[in-house]
Amino acid sequence: MRFHIVxxxxxxxxxxWGVRILSVIVGLLVSALVTxxxxxxxxxxxxxxxxxxxxxTERRLWTLGQGIAILLCISLAVTPAFKMRFWNIGAEGQAxxxxxxxxxxxxxxxxxxxxxxxxxxxxxxxxxxxxxxxLIPAYFKARFGTNExxxxxxxxxxxxxxxxFFVYKWSNxxxxxxxxxxxxxxxxxWFPIIAGKTYLLNILIVAVLTIAMFIYLKYSxxxxxxxxxxxxxxxxxxxxIDVKRVxxxxxxxxxxxxxxxxFLLVCGTDHTITRETIAGRGFTAIMVSWLAKFNPIFMIITxxxxxxxxxxxxxxxxxxxxxxxxxxxxxxxxxxxIIGSEFFLNYKLKRDEKKGVAK
Amino acid sequence: xAEVPAIELINITKTFxxxxxxxxxxLTVNRGEILSILGxxxxxxxxxxxxxxxxxxxxxxxxxxxxxxVEIRSPKDAFKHKIGMIHQHFKLVDVFSAAENIxxxxxxxxxxxLAKSITKIEAIASLYGFEIDPKKKIYxxxxxxxxxxxxxxxLYRGADILILDEPTAVLTPQETQRLFSILRRMxxxxxxxxxxxxxxxxxxxxxxxxxxxxxxxxxxxxxxKETNELELTEMMVGKKVDLNIERKExxxxxxxxxxxxxxxxxxxxxxxLRNVSFTAKAGEILGIAGIAGSGQRELLEAIAGLRRLDSxxxxxxxxxxxxxxxxxxxxxxxxxxxxxxxxxVPEDRLGMGLVGNxxxxxxxxxxxxxxxxxxxxxxxxxxxxxxxxxxxLEVVTPNASTPVRRLSGGNxxxxxxxxxxAASPTVLxxxxxxxxxxxxxxxxxxxxxxxxxxxxxxxIFVGEDLDVLVELCDRIVVLSSGKVSGIIDxxxxxxxxxxxxxxxxxxxDKKKKKGGTKE
Numbered sequence: 001m002r003f004h005i006v007x008x009x010x011x012x013x014x015x016x017w018g019v020r021i022l023s024v025i026v027g028l029l030v031s032a033l034v035t036x037x038x039x040x041x042x043x044x045x046x047x048x049x050x051x052x053x054x055x056x057t058e059r060r061l062w063t064l065g066q067g068i069a070i071l072l073c074i075s076l077a078v079t080p081a082f083k084m085r086f087w088n089i090g091a092e093g094q095a096x097x098x099x100x101x102x103x104x105x106x107x108x109x110x111x112x113x114x115x116x117x118x119x120x121x122x123x124x125x126x127x128x129x130x131x132x133x134x135l136i137p138a139y140f141k142a143r144f145g146t147n148e149x150x151x152x153x154x155x156x157x158x159x160x161x162x163x164x165f166f167v168y169k170w171s172n173x174x175x176x177x178x179x180x181x182x183x184x185x186x187x188x189x190w191f192p193i194i195a196g197k198t199y200l201l202n203i204l205i206v207a208v209l210t211i212a213m214f215i216y217l218k219y220s221x222x223x224x225x226x227x228x229x230x231x232x233x234x235x236x237x238x239x240x241i242d243v244k245r246v247x248x249x250x251x252x253x254x255x256x257x258x259x260x261x262x263f264l265l266v267c268g269t270d271h272t273i274t275r276e277t278i279a280g281r282g283f284t285a286i287m288v289s290w291l292a293k294f295n296p297i298f299m300i301i302t303x304x305x306x307x308x309x310x311x312x313x314x315x316x317x318x319x320x321x322x323x324x325x326x327x328x329x330x331x332x333x334x335x336x337x338i339i340g341s342e343f344f345l346n347y348k349l350k351r352d353e354k355k356g357v358a359k
Numbered sequence: 360x361a362e363v364p365a366i367e368l369i370n371i372t373k374t375f376x377x378x379x380x381x382x383x384x385x386l387t388v389n390r391g392e393i394l395s396i397l398g399x400x401x402x403x404x405x406x407x408x409x410x411x412x413x414x415x416x417x418x419x420x421x422x423x424x425x426x427x428x429v430e431i432r433s434p435k436d437a438f439k440h441k442i443g444m445i446h447q448h449f450k451l452v453d454v455f456s457a458a459e460n461i462x463x464x465x466x467x468x469x470x471x472x473l474a475k476s477i478t479k480i481e482a483i484a485s486l487y488g489f490e491i492d493p494k495k496k497i498y499x500x501x502x503x504x505x506x507x508x509x510x511x512x513x514l515y516r517g518a519d520i521l522i523l524d525e526p527t528a529v530l531t532p533q534e535t536q537r538l539f540s541i542l543r544r545m546x547x548x549x550x551x552x553x554x555x556x557x558x559x560x561x562x563x564x565x566x567x568x569x570x571x572x573x574x575x576x577x578x579x580x581x582x583x584k585e586t587n588e589l590e591l592t593e594m595m596v597g598k599k600v601d602l603n604i605e606r607k608e609x610x611x612x613x614x615x616x617x618x619x620x621x622x623x624x625x626x627x628x629x630x631x632l633r634n635v636s637f638t639a640k641a642g643e644i645l646g647i648a649g650i651a652g653s654g655q656r657e658l659l660e661a662i663a664g665l666r667r668l669d670s671x672x673x674x675x676x677x678x679x680x681x682x683x684x685x686x687x688x689x690x691x692x693x694x695x696x697x698x699x700x701x702x703x704v705p706e707d708r709l710g711m712g713l714v715g716n717x718x719x720x721x722x723x724x725x726x727x728x729x730x731x732x733x734x735x736x737x738x739x740x741x742x743x744x745x746x747x748x749x750x751x752l753e754v755v756t757p758n759a760s761t762p763v764r765r766l767s768g769g770n771x772x773x774x775x776x777x778x779x780x781a782a783s784p785t786v787l788x789x790x791x792x793x794x795x796x797x798x799x800x801x802x803x804x805x806x807x808x809x810x811x812x813x814x815x816x817x818x819i820f821v822g823e824d825l826d827v828l829v830e831l832c833d834r835i836v837v838l839s840s841g842k843v844s845g846i847i848d849x850x851x852x853x854x855x856x857x858x859x860x861x862x863x864x865x866x867x868d869k870k871k872k873k874g875g876t877k878e
Contacts, residue, residue: 008376219735224728227717234711237665238703239725240691350418 003349016345020338024305027337031330041320053315054308066199067307068300069206070265074281075288075299076213077257080250083217083294085230086141090152092282093159094133094255098262100163101129103273106182106189106266107170118189123263130259131252133159138251142244156282163275181271191268202268209257214296226250258282291338309334363390364426365551366411366442366520371420373406380406383420384577386570388520393542393552395562395583397595398572399797401767404555407572408522412444413437424520443513444522449505451497457508458493461515483514487544502650503534521545522553527561529651531858532825539565559588571595596798604805604830607813609643614676615817616662616786621671623657631657633841635671639786639817641678644808646832646849647821648857654841655821656706659788663703664691675699678785702784704776706791712775715764719745719756722763723778748777752803769800776807787811790821805831825854839864
């Protein structure tokens with residue numbers, strides 16, 4: 001029996017989400033199998049541990065929320081650029097520069113102004129730092145037509161090296177190669193704790209940004225221009241959109257949101273900076289954004305999925321005495337199935353039926 | 360001649376999702392016969408041919424070659440069964456010579472020798488009457504020469520069942536005649552030939568039998584001798600159609616757009632426009648004729664502000680202010696800010712005129728979304744306009760929120776032309792507005808253009824069907840290799856005259872080149 005591949009019509013939304021959920025289940029089954037084969041542990045127990053790792057205690061729940069907020073924030077940042085078909089894979093570097101600006105302000109302005117004003121100054125400098133880092137490749141793309149993918153990627157490495165340099169230069173204690181927690185006593189530049197919850201402010205900020213981005217993309221004139229430029233630059237020129245301007249404006253926005261991510265991480269969570277502060281989330285964001293078809297509301301679900309698996313997998317590896325790589329294997333398997341399901345959303349397999357004459 | 364079937368299609372069915380592109384199609388082509396497949400766009404002609412040539416695979420049905428059932432899963436399989444397809448868009452390597460293109464990808468026995476191949480190519484050419492220089496590079500060739508290379512390419516591979524997809528769409532009347540005499544010689548040689556077209560007079564001129572498709576279904580096969588154009592049209596459309604275009608005398612004409620001495624070089628440095636001058640008058644339809652790629656696209660895009668010219672001027676007489684404005688090298692935005700109401704229906708509908716993935720409402724908004732100071736979009740007016748156009752132009756669509764990409768070609772064009780006319784233009788430029796449209800939609804578009812003319816709009820119409828140009832336009836500018844080779848009165852000309860003007864520059868260039876080498 002032979003099959004051939006046929007493109008299918010657009011699925012109704014509940015069917016397409018059904019396919020995606022099914023793919024997660026299949027992914028879980030395969031990772032269960034892998035777990036049994038490689039470790040001999042009971043897969044049901046392993047999955048229970050995963051859920052426990054993500055939701056088990058109140059602390060874990062807040063950490064989960066914080067993880068989702070940060071991933072969602074950086075995913076929101078890349079989304080307008082992607083919608084414009086500007087492949088900004090430099091979110092990592094842009095967020096790092098935002099975080100660097102925040103850390104610098106905390107280090108040097110910490111004792112010079114009240115916390116409220118300080119946080120405003122930090123926010124502005126983080127936004128500018130991220131935006132500048134994004135505007136450089138955007139300018140070259142708009143002016144000379146350079147390839148933004150390579151350019152933004154390379155900007156990541158420059159950002160990482162700059163951070164490495166200053167982390168060493170300002171290391172505390174001197175020579176330790178680490179900046180350590182900044183302003184541990186005065187807590188200058190730290191996010192205030194709201195209602196006794198450390199991460200609440202982070203989560204609230206990102207919630208507001210998500211809704212704002214949804215409205216911006218769907219209902220604003222800017223959002224419309226982004227969509228037109230992304231779909232067809234020729235159409236954009238034809239109706240008189242200044243394509244260069246839209247590229248620069250949108251990348252400013254993208255970089256600014258990356259800067260905010262860095263700000264949230266440094267002031268709201270880590271209170272320090274290292275070259276690992278963003279920890280690859282600038283790249284994971286690409287997946288979050290794509291899987292949600294660039295819809296900020298759907299991105300809540302996709303970022304939840306990714307963070308949940310990451311936290312759960314980490315829990316497995318500690319509880320069952322496995323190393324970190326094992327959790328990454330499991331996350332990898334599940335993500336493979338989620339991405340693979342996209343194929344079945346667009347195509348279906350059809351069995352060959354040759355002798356149709358009798359019909 | 361006894362009828363020997365070369366290829367038989369039995370109950371071929373192909374669906375794309377829910378769209379049935381071909382339903383139970385049965386066809387037979389005999390050796391030594393030319394079969395025309397006639398059908399409007401979207402009737403499934405190309406899908407059917409793609410199944411014979413291995414690009415698609417049928418859902419049901421059977422294909423027999425020389426009486427034996429075969430399975431064609433790839434173009435390679437098709438080639439094995441001696442089926443050769445000549446696509447509408449040529450697939451040639453520009454920097455290679457004709458001979459190199461012809462042997463490209465072939466695995467012949469023994470050592471490769473281009474000289475041997477050239478001898479074989481020349482033999483094929485003289486057998487069927489092709490005029491071709493195997494050593495000439497593709498980029499030096501005219502469209503009809505390129506087509507000859509494509510045909511020889513499949514003959515060289517031993518094809519004896521040939522499929523030609525709209526081969527005359529890009530040819531002048533003279534070139535079409537030459538192609539037809541070649542096809543007749545192939546027929547005598549026992550080849551089975553399938554020709555896809557929607558030009559009725561060509562069907563009558565060339566084919567032995569005609570098979571008609573309508574909306575994916577097989578309507579019937581007729582002997583060409585026993586039918587006529589009217590009957591064929593009826594079969595194709597499914598009802599009686601009036602094939603006359605009304606042309607009223609222009610009234611109250613005024614010079615609206617004066618184009619003088621336009622010169623334009625493209626990125627590769629090729630002179631695309633060479634001193635183009637003409638005047639478009641309010642209240643008349645000015646036709647632009649020319650072989651595809653003679654500078655029509657660049658000309659309209661330059662006027663619309665999308666290309667920077669090297670020299671020349673584009674003067675617009677503003678009927679409101681009585682002022683003369685130079686539009687040259689202004690952006691589309693600047694042109695609009697001057698109060699110039701210029702509408703443009705570009706050749707590339709989904710790549711330039713519309714956004715395929717957006718719905719009809721959002722596509723209406725392209726022209727109007729900037730209105731108002733609010734940072735947010737206003738979707739009410741575009742929605743009303745979308746619904747008005749759907750109703751007035753009878754656009755077939757589930758609703759106004761359907762992505763235009765999912766509409767058929769004719770409906771896409773109605774959306775685009777409807778939007779451009781809704782902007783109440785003073786100049787309306789339309790590039791190939793009926794390309795790919797069925798007969799009814801085409802006449803809808805002609806009527807719309809005529810109505811604009813009556814309303815005092817200066818209409819510029821770039822067309823490829825010379826019969827239509829001669830019937831519709833008041834004056835016709837003929838472009839040949841980027842030069843104006845003639846401006847003629849549409850009422851006192853023939854398509855043969857236009858055809859000669861279309862190739863004028865090309866033949867003169869050739870003469871110059873030949874003269875140059877002799878010296």
